[in-house]
Amino acid sequence: MIARIWHGWTKRSDAKTYENMLCNEIFPSIAARNIKGYRGADETKPVIFPGVEKLVTRMEPARHYRIAITREL
DSSP: OEEEEOOEEEOGGGHHHHHHHIIIIIHHHHHTTOOTTOOSOOOSSOOOOTTTTTTEEEEOOOEEEEOOOOOOO
């Protein structure tokens, strides 16, 4: 499994608008792609939807981590 962490910043006054876009538009549209094994927003680069770029004041590159999960026998 690969975990992806991405940080982005917005103005305090735009925070609720951005949160609403993430929850109501961005994440659902990514989930609608029905990507096999998808368990959350796991693209290889940030997906910046139209209208969002004006809300994000700063962002950093995404970091990817390989997660090893073992089962106890």
